[in-house]
Structure formats: structure tokens, C-alpha cells
Amino acid sequence: MRIRLVLTWKKVAGLIVLGIAGALLVGWSGLVSIAASSGHFAITRWFLGWTMENAVETQSMLIKKPEHIELDDPALIRRSAGHYATGCAACHGAPGVPQSPVVEQMTPSPPRLEEKVGDWSDEELFWIVKNGIKYSGMPAWPAPEREDEVWAQVAFLRALPGMTRAEYAELALGGGLADSDVAAGGETTAALDGIVENALADCARCHGRDGLGRGAGKAGDAFPVIAGQPAAYLYATLRAFALGRRESGFMEPPANRYTPEVLEALAQHYAARPGREIAAAGGAKPAATASGAAGHPFEDAPVAGEPYNGRAPENSLLSLESWQDQAGVLEGEGELSYAEVPLAAAAGPPTSREGILRLGRRIALEGIGFRKVPACQSCHGQAGWARNPYYPYLAGQAEWYLSEQLSLWQEGRRGGTEYAHVMNEIARNMTDEQIEAVSAWYSELPEPVQDERETSPPSSR
Ligand code: HEC
Ligand code: HEC
């Protein structure tokens, strides 16, 4: 006997309808096992794992690690360690921190990452950390725009195998890891209880109690310096993180943990700490202690070094005529002698560190008239601080941080306080070389800067 099956469109359509109806029936019946307790059949587990691995492999194919990022950079590892403790360890455990029996009952249960990271390429880890994994509990990065942060987290994952408990505690927990804190999975909650009592201990895991950041040597620059910034700026910035108006996977969670009152107290605390000592001639200090009036500490900030006395210093590329107008925006090239330090790429960007610093200095003090970039110092120097407590200082700030912020503005992704928009156009009018140069100069501040317009306005005006 032969059964002849003739496929017609009608029959195919019928089968599809039947299939959908069947699926709906199964879903409606309430008999599908969705219990985490029952786990998956071995075949289901294999299939899901296989699908996930293929998806990650395929979808990470176009990802390329930016050249300037080195995954063994101790600053990157340190920058993301604190976030690992509060954002990942609760599920994945950490060196010396066992996983909680609670998360072990998840399906799938989060693996210990020390044992797993070796299976993935850098780009695949990046993809997983950035996007998360659906139906598994593995979350996506809180600030999807901040790929630089995701790379930092990947650097930490790479350092994870072989990391000792003491090393982890030092990196992620501000050095403190009391034995009582390492009950299985208890680390995060125990640490968080402590945090509620003392929010500062939370911030200090990354920024230090002095606001200068933690770590020495190359890792000393892992975090932006927040010491000595105007309290108003710090508070407004913390609220911007909390409200999602400024994006950072590292900062949005801690800013969200506290009420505005607590954030205000934290802002006051850090505003009152002295800023970073610059290894410059005369040791200029970017910020003073909180002694200023009107709630911000900068009015009488001592600045070491020779004050301008109406004459340009010898060998300086600046002349007094070149100080910009009071409004902070240059009208045009005017009498500026741009020939000495090429500002545009026309003559090729400066290649020596010294050339870069000179260009940076020039942008900071004079701006770039023909690109409509005002002198940074007009807002970011003492005169600026005195005028507006929402202007942060830049002197002594970490170089990566300055250039990253400027790039974010260039791409329209920085956000910030309600004054942040003034930086939009400034950054957009700058070239990458100019950003690099001005960031290098402010981070090193090779010589003390006096805010000339404030102390001795040019007599020629
Ligand atoms: C709520 C729990 C949870 C949190 C928080 C969490 N993960 Fe996961 N993660 C998981 C689960 C569950 C899986 C397993 C997914 C799977 O196998 O499909 C996973 C998988 C991973 C993997 C792939 C490992 C592998 O080989 O299967 C990496 C890498 C990873 N997570 C990194 C992180 C990082 C980094 C963080 C913090 C930024 C984090 N996770 C936060 C639950 C979590
Ligand atoms: C997990 C590490 C971590 C923790 C915890 C942390 N920060 Fe941050 N913080 C960072 C990083 C990284 C940045 C840089 C963000 C960026 O790149 O945009 C930052 C940026 C900031 C800024 C912006 C600085 C500027 O110049 O605009 C402020 C203010 C700040 N943090 C304050 C705090 C306070 C207060 C706390 C405690 C409630 C805290 N942070 C907790 C890592 C952390």
C-alpha cells in the first residue's frame, strides 16, 4: 500500500494553524514547567547553552577592541573592581567570596567566572557584559552608551583567575573584608548594610576617603579626582547620575543608593578635601580647603608660583593681547599668533609630548578663536569658579577621564548638570588632537596657572 502525500498550500497553511493552536493550548493548559527548582533536561540545557554560545560568537564578530585599551592596564582593573563587588559578585561570587545558596537555585545558575572567562574571547566577554543574556537573569550594562566602562569590566574579568582574596578585597572593597562579611553570598548585603550606616565607606571603595582615588602608580588614575570640587557641582552631578541624566554604569548605582540629603552630605565632605598636589614647579594645588564663602571653597584658593604682573612671562607663547574677552569667547583670530603652535591639523598634530602640552596649554589659556572654542580657563579657572559653583576644576584631573568626557560631549552623550550643555558645542568644535592635548596639559599642569583676568586685567584693554 502506498500513501501519497500531496502538499498543497492549503495543507501547509492548515499545519501552521494547527501548530500555533497546539502551542497556545500547551501554554493555556498551565502544565509547562517553569519551575526553577526542576532545572532543565540535559538536552534542553545543552541546546540553550549551544544557542547562547553561537549567538554570542556571531553577534560579537563586528566588535573591535579600541587600540588604546590594554586589558592588563591596572587602572582599568581597579576602576571596575568596585562595581564587580556590588554589581556582579552577588550572583557570580568573587575570590574568597562563596556564592550564595540562593543564587545557586537559579536556572541557569550563575557560574563562577574565574572558571569561565577563559572560554571566551575579549570581544565575546564584552558582548555578554554589555548586552546581558535574556531569560537567565544576567543583566545588561546599566549605561549602554559607555562602552569604555564595559571594556574596563572585561579587563577585571581577565584579571579574575588567580586573584587572591586579599587582592580582591584591596581592589574592590577598600581593603576591608572582615571575616563576618564572607559568609556565602553575604558579601554584598553585609557590605550594603555597612554602606547604609556610612555611605562614605561605599564611595571610598573607589574614590578613597580623600576623594583622590585609590591605587598607586599606573592605577592611581583609575578614578576622577572629586576632592575639592565645588560642593554645588558635586551634588548636582550626583543627582544627575541618580536621575540618569548623566550615564555611567559605575556611578549610577551608587548615586541611586542614597537620598538627596545623603548625597548632599557626601558632596560637602568631598568638596572640603584638598585637591591633588600637582608635581609642577611650585606645586600648584588646584583646589583649596573649604574655607570660601557662599558654599564653595574657591574664592581664596592659593595658587603657587609667580602671579602675572601685566607682562607675559619670558619664553611664553602667549601675549597679553591674546587674552580673550570677558564673555569668554574669542571673536576671531585677531592678533593671535597662531603660527607658533599650529592649532589645526594643517601642519600635522604635534608628536612630541612637549608639543602636545604646548598646544594644550594654548587651548586652555587662549582657546581657539577660529574654531569658536573659548579658553577653558575662563570657566575652569578660579575666576570661573568664583562666578559659578557649577564649573568643575580640571587641573590635576586624570587624563583619560578628561578626554573621555570631551569625547562623550562630542558624540552628544555626556549629559550632566543643567549647565552641561555649554560644553556641547565647545567639544564638538574640537579635533581629537586638540582634546588629547588639552587633556594632557590639564592632567599634568606642567606649570602653575594664575588666573590673569581676575587678578590683573590686561592694561591694554
Ligand atoms: C542576577 C544575577 C546576575 C548578575 C547580577 C550578573 N550575572 Fe552574569 N550571569 C548570570 C547568569 C544566570 C549567567 C548564566 C547565563 C547562561 O548560562 O545562559 C551569567 C553569565 C555570565 C557570563 C558568561 C559566563 C559563562 O561562561 O556562562 C559572564 C561573563 C557574566 N555573567 C559576567 C557578569 C558580570 C561582569 C556581571 C556584573 C557586571 C554580572 N555577570 C552580573 C547572572 C548574573
Ligand atoms: C564602583 C566604583 C565607584 C563607586 C562605588 C563610586 N564612584 Fe564615583 N565615579 C566612579 C567612576 C569610574 C567615575 C567616572 C565616571 C565617568 O567616567 O563618567 C566616577 C565619577 C564620580 C563623580 C563625577 C566626577 C566629576 O568630575 O564629574 C562624582 C561626583 C562621584 N563619582 C562621586 C561619588 C560618590 C559621592 C560616591 C559614593 C556615593 C561614589 N562616587 C561612588 C566610580 C565610583
Ligand code: HEC
Ligand atoms: C562657558 C564656560 C565653560 C567653558 C569656556 C569651558 N567649560 Fe568645560 N565645563 C563647563 C561646565 C558648566 C561643566 C560642568 C558640566 C556638567 O554639568 O557636568 C564643564 C565640564 C567640563 C569637563 C568635565 C569635567 C568633569 O569633572 O567631569 C571637561 C573635561 C571640560 N569641561 C573641558 C573643557 C575644556 C577642555 C574647555 C576648553 C576648550 C572647556 N571645558 C571650556 C563650562 C565650561
